[in-house]
Amino acid sequence: MVRKPSIFKKLETVVGKGYVISHPDDLLVFEYDGSIDKAVPQAVVFPVSMEEVRRVVAVAQEFDVAVVGRGSGTGLSGGAIASAGGLQVALTRMNRILEMDVENRLAVVEPGVINLQLDEAARKHGLRYAPDPSSQRACSIGGNVAENAGGPHCLAYGVTSNHVLGLEVALEDGSVTWLGGRTRETVGYDLRGVFVGSEGTFGIATKAVVRLLAAPPSIKTYMAVFRDIESACEAVSSVIGKGMVPAAMEMIDALTIKAVQNLHDMGLPKDAGCVLLVEVEGLREEVEEMGGEVEGVLRKSGSREVRWAESAAERERLWRARKGALGALGSLAPNYYLVDGVAPRTKLASVLRQVSEISERYKTPIANVFHAGDGNLHPCILFDEREAGSVERVIEVGGEILKVCVEAGGSLSGEHGIGLEKKAYMPLVFSEEDMSVMRLVREGFSPSGRFNPGKIFPGGPMDGDDIDVRAMQKRAVSVAGPGAHV
Secondary structure (H helix, E strand, O other): OOOOHHHHHHHHHHHOHHHEEOOHHHHHHHOOOOOOOOOOOOEEEOOOOHHHHHHHHHHHHHHOOOEEEEOOOOOOOOOOOOOOOOEEEEOOOOOOEEEEEOOOOEEEEOOOOEHHHHHHHHHOOOEEOOOOOOOOOOOEHHHHHHHOOOOOOHHHHOOHHHOEEEEEEEOOOOOEEEEEOOOOOOOOOOHHHHHOOOOOOOOEEEEEEEEOEEOOOEEEEEEEEEOOHHHHHHHHHHHHHOOOOOOEEEEEEHHHHHHHHHHOOOOOOOOOOEEEEEEEEEOHHHHHHHHHHHHHHHHHOOOOEEEEOOOHHHHHHHHHHHHOHHHHHHHOOOEEEEOOOEOOHHHHHHHHHHHHHHHHHOOOOEEEEEEHHHOEOOEEEEEOOOOOOHHHHHHHHHHHHHHHHHHOOOEOOOOOOOOOOOHHHHHHOOOHHHHHHHHHHHHHHOOOOOEOOOOOOOOOOOOOOHHHHHHHHHHHHHHHOOOOOO
């Protein structure tokens, strides 16, 4: 990695001497996010305003270095990894809620605002911010925008793109523009929608206008206990099939239950094959009516027990068990590799059965905790990276799981993005012509490709030369079979 001391000095004139990190030892903290990939940036810069972001990006253009936006570092696809070196622009200092417009039900926030803090601020006014990733206590709105994050309640309310009204963004030439605004509908192309989920390859969002919803007056949270995953999957399809759309439907399998209960007693039954968390919300009368119908379907589908949270504290405990599940996996193994595939609801049982077969074939434990209502699977492949060949093995296992999801009619990602981890598998779904058109869209925002290079598409930084890229594509096609796009 080429070091350019002169760029450091110039960056210090923009953000201040204490907000540019360039010492190799300090940079190690920023070499990874929540994924398994690692790469050390040339420097990390901490701007505090849109103007500073704009000037930092202009300096990057002057010195022809890559720029990678970074929020809280909780991403799970390598999106915040500086795979080409260059600058990481950490947005943690830009953490202000600039406006809370209660009358129009919107908020204007900086990208470093933590998701849960925004929701808590909205609830003081009887409102809520609906997208609630499992990392809600730590993840930032800027990162949520980049990856189009979802969460348990996206079943009823949609993912981040459904809640972003406008974005102020810094482009690679140092200019700043607005995409969208303060209303749900805008004239012309939906560039706001294109930007959300672009994984930091188009620019850096410096402000976001997000819509807020009325907080529900009544909530009821059920936990249904099943002997096996197949029965729980049947219950999910049956509930949705009857025209009921709960606020959330989350599944936790036996291995994940063990991990959660290893740390704290969260009230999850240790002898269950899996549990299904179902939340119903709205007016008290409709909650009681739908809740009764949901409970009936759960029992009819084979649930041996259905209980509900009788207090806010009990409901909070159930959700802490669900949202803390990934961290709890550390009680079973030092590392996990999370695969973010999607399968049709009606094929959940079949897909999960094949995931179990893959686990047995590779002799690798896989824990499942996921958004069952919309088929967004999160198989967590447990391993110890200190064991020789373990990383390569879990990546291969992940590829097998993605193949199963795609063959079932699903997709490569539900909310974590493609990033570094899944880019080799893009040919499973998209032809080269498809990806060429996608690259043209990226070039419309970032002509030189300076923002977050090496992500989403096969090839690029961390992949080596063309021979290695072809090998990656060959690996992807060998997983997909002869009908795959290349």
